[in-house]
Amino acid sequence: MKRQFTGQAATDFSLMIHGGAGAIRDPQRYGPSLRAIVESGARLLAAGSSALDAVVHCVALLEDDPLFNAGRGAVLNAEGDVLCDASVMDGRTLKAGAAAAVRAVRNPARLAYEVMENSGHVLLVGEGAERFARERQLRFESEDYFKTQERVAQLAKAKRERAIALDHSGVADGKLGTVGAVARDRNGDLAAATSTGGVVNQLCGRVGDSPIIGAGTFADNASCAVSCTGVGEDFIRTSLARAAAFFIEFRAMPAEEAAREAIRYLVAKVNGQGGLIIVDREGRYGQAHSTPGMLTAAFVGGVARVGVT
Ligand code: ASP
Secondary structure, X not given: OEOOOOEEOOOOOEEEEEEEEEOOOOHHHHHHHHHHHHHHHHHHHHOOOOHHHHHHHHHHHHHHOOOOOOOOOOOOOOOOOOOEEEEEXXXXXXXXXXXXXXXXXXXXXXXXXXXXXXXXXXXXXXXXXXXXHHHOXXXXXXXXXHOOHHXXXXXXXXXXXXXXXXXXXXXXXXXXXXXXXXXXXXXXXXXXXXXXXXXXXXXXXXXXXXXXXXXXXXXXXXXXXXXXXXXXXXXXXOOHHHHHHHHHHHHOOOHHHHHHHHHHHHHHHHOOOEEEEEEEOOOEEEEEEOOOEEEEEEXXXXXXXXXXX
């Protein structure tokens, strides 16, 4: 398994996904899913799909996979419930959509897309977001679909240790993470999407960075597409996704340097924990994290590469 990759995609499109940051035990476990999902997204982009469609497609597949902390298999909050957050941004138009604290919606990333395209708003939360999802005829699932045994055990452990934790952390025996995708399509348009169940044992009603445009997700054709993972409060307080895009737009950094600089900034300002992935306007990849590890995969030189640190 490759450790990391940065630089150019060597195709006329770029696609990178992540499966969260933290202390990742047993990283091999996530490789096959990450590889299959990046390959699936790359097939769409190769066939001419937009970056926007590709990132929503990849994040929805990650949500359906119980290994990751999003959609099915998302972490449980302090009341034992799964409440999900997601967002999407179109770098071509700067349109954005997001949903927070939603229950039972199978693919929160698809709801974020519907909010962007059909609500006239950027962010819908809770019951209103769920009603809107019904109106848009999105798929709903039962509580059992979302709650895996692993997550129930993880919450019990967190409660014993009185911890509120990132999925990939000491309290998380399953070690799964928030998910995201960034892409540049054959037209040169950029898009980003992020989805999460939040952090283990979070207060009911807590919302992290993942549905906050500029914190957990950002895309602008003038700079880059960014998706973040980590302690959401740290990313909100530093507007980290937007900060990374500023480094590219106004300091002319390539994606790799901007990713490293953004994490330096996160640590310097708030001692923040987490990571981010970037595809820049030239199609170059960047990734960096302040946590011990991060799960990523990208389409490089015509093949999917999984990166685990
Ligand atoms: N950023 C997410 C949140 O704070 C958690 C994660 O990335 O694992 O909700």
